[in-house]
Amino acid sequence: MKHWAIWLPLALFGVLFAVFASGLIAPGDRTIVSQMIGKPLPDFDLPQAVPDRPAVARADFADGKPKLLNVFASWCVPCVAEAPYLQQLADAGVPIYGVAIRDRSPDVQAFLARNGNPYARIGADDVSKIQFDLGSSGVPETFVIDGKGIIRYQHIGDIRPEHVPMILQKLKEAQ
């Protein structure tokens, strides 16, 4: 029984140990990042979500100016938290197009009345279709779209004060 096979279990255990150790040392990021960065925005044409803002369609992104596409919902708690910073971005002259996910128009209106309305356009998506198009897996998420309609950047989760300059920078890069 004197041959290499005797050391095989120990060698395999070494591999196992390395895998476990690497899993512990560098725990994987659990967020699912969109694979659509650098690709053109897929075609969509959403209905209007609130009466005082026009709807959103793919065509609205092709006017040469970089924009933010923000998916949000009135039932989403972090969306309340990010509202003031979206407003900051809007005040800085950034056009923000919103999509309300699985929401009702009166609820969205109440949400905007309470938390401010930074959106230039708001579409309504009752079946999360836009999220599948964008490779987005939750709300809120914010995408930087360049003037040709190419997705440049994905921000997952709510926008906090420290993210504002970074997003402005990304918008500038998308010029």
Add this chain to the structure above:
Amino acid sequence: MIAEIALALLWLAAALAVLQLGLGSYALTARGAEFLRAIRPIAVVQGLLVATAFALLIVLFLRTDLSVKLVAANSHSLKPIIYKVAGAWGNHEGSMLLWVTVMGLAGSFVALLERRLNERTMVATLAGQAFVSLGFYAFMLFSSNPFERLNPAPVEGNGLNPLLQDPGLAFHPPTLYIGYVGLSIAFSFAIGALVTRDVGPAFARAMRPWVMGAWIFLTLGITAGSWWAYYELGWGGWWFWDPVENASLMPWLAATALLHSVSVLATRNALKAWTVMLAVVAFSMSMVGTFLVRSGILTSVHAFAVDPERGSFILALLAIYIGGALALFGLRASTVTEGARFHLFSREGALVMNNVLLVGVLGIVLMGTLYPLVTEAFGTKVSVGPPYFNPVSAIFVFPMLIIMAAGPLMRWRSDNGRKLTNLMAAPALAAAAALALVVVFAGDINLLPLLGLVFAAGLAIASVLPLWKRNLRRTPAHIYGMVIAHLGIAVALAGMASESAFNTEKLVASEFGQSHKVGPWNIELQGVKPVAGANWTALEARLVARYGDSNVQTVLAPQSRMFSSPPTATNEAALLTRWNGQLYVVLGEEGEDGRWQLRLWWKPFVPLIWYGGLMIGLGGILALVGRTSRDRRRKDQPEFEPLAEPAEPTPAGGREALA
């Protein structure tokens, strides 16, 4: 006071474990032989002390002593008694104490009961057991003390997650756990035998009941867990290849292989090095499982006490014990004498091949479970799920089923195949009949379930053939155990295959008074009313089910429950079991049009999955009882049964060799 006493007992037990290891090792040297006799009593006392500490923890939970941090964090004065008790092990610290308790008690029992093993090997085994226990004592005493006090004591405890307040869940985890930890004894026996270079039938006979015991607990634990997921999840799935499920399957696969090879070693003095390695692998899979469940490095629906720091500790223990044992194996295995020889075409040969295939499945499950971690280290996320595990494990499982059918009918050492060919005609016929029936009546079904049904039919017949022409009354219990366990595999396989082949699903939005057909059933929704439980409220539907043209009506009452703290929604499915399958009904939400979502399934023969699991466990119990009493009666007999030269033995000779 109780907590302080318990903690003191724990420290004392740990000190005894140090002594058990230190003195035990010294006793094995040339000068220390006089201490050999001291080790057994130390092991017994160590086990008693730690068991008392665990009992005191249960007492603290029963009294809801909120000045103890663990009790305050996991219990509540108003909980029913059963959940107070279960609360003692339903958390990280308590389950670690259960771990060392099981290890300590197992060591005590070995020290008290095992008399045939060479005393030096015995002492080495107990020292090994103490060595492993020490790691967990250290873990507990230095970083997860279950008896830590809380000052000031809170007025009320946090309570237990409402989902865990289920009688099944109170006892399912410790069942699996005892199986996990029970394998530590097999591990220690292997270490002991490697240290004293004493791998032989006596060693195998000493180890066998422990392997069987642990395996029975694992079998029943996995069966119960699968049943629980089936009825609690509300989607009718029974196995998801989730990392935590796989973590319980892997020790079972290794223990199943070990169980068979240890029998070959006990009766035929063959497969020495292989058995020792499997004993190490089986326990390492237990530790890997514990690591995966607690470190949180893999995403799972069944997360438990996840904490990366604990993960590091368990990983360190894993490296010390498993790495150490495998290094010892590498150094010593070459000095283990080669066992008795046999032909590939023999009972031993069949067992070896099955062992290899079981280890193959184990390798696939391990690889598939961990592969997402590997790719993540390289920056890619992948998911490995049923579409990988099912077909790839089938590559190993189906050949295994054939060997499983034939193996028990073969003779030890060498088989000429003549009798086997005759005997195997019956199972082959059964498989062919099953194939014909399925093709004619079920029509177009997928390949894997089709193979499953065909193999189940063949294996069912083959597994009872070892009883053919035997005096049934004089047949030893362990033969019945084997027959029932193998039959259980066939039964479970039939259930699994039917579940995936013949399921009928119906999703409907129903008005009151509306009838729906699912499979042979007619189901009418009669109403929905609110009901309330201790800490939940629910909507309960009233459905009336009729089978085929029958006028017998059965009322089903699925619930959709809302727990208050933490706010959680669960579905309580309603199940209706007939001999030929199960009706599974779930109540969904009310739509805006006032219609209720219903999910209805007719699952032909699905309960066979768990009946099969129970049969496998029952077979194990019979084999354990039969083997143990037989081994005890045979104390004075030679170490293994010498066989007549198998040149051309009579059929009767081959038959006897079955025992």
Add this chain to the structure above:
Amino acid sequence: MFVAAFMVPASAQDTLPPAPYAYKQLDDPAKEKSAQDLMMTLRCLTCQSQSIADSDAPMAGDMRHQVRQRIEAGEDPEAIRAWLIERYGDWVSYEPQVTAMTWPLFAAPIVLLLIAALLLRKRFGRARAAGDKS
């Protein structure tokens, strides 16, 4: 250990009814079956580790709606899988695709069988030779 939490957090949920095909089957049983087979192998984006066929999460429902709708429109299940992989990466599919990253998964059974055959040959090649001599 199956100490578990199959739970849907009750807070922060939308009030909208589920998407039309989230809990509704396709009329054609063949199409429904291929949709079901596909849904069993797609991973729910917002759950811990469940397929979209086993989850009550709203986003899993929306994904079922997408799948059923596309199958109804005659799309091939593998095209739908590819559509999702294009957006979420291989993670979204429980059926690993053969790529530069995942080929070892598929080589594993072959390697395991080869190692087993090699070891058995070593063991029984010798045993047979010895057996023949005696």
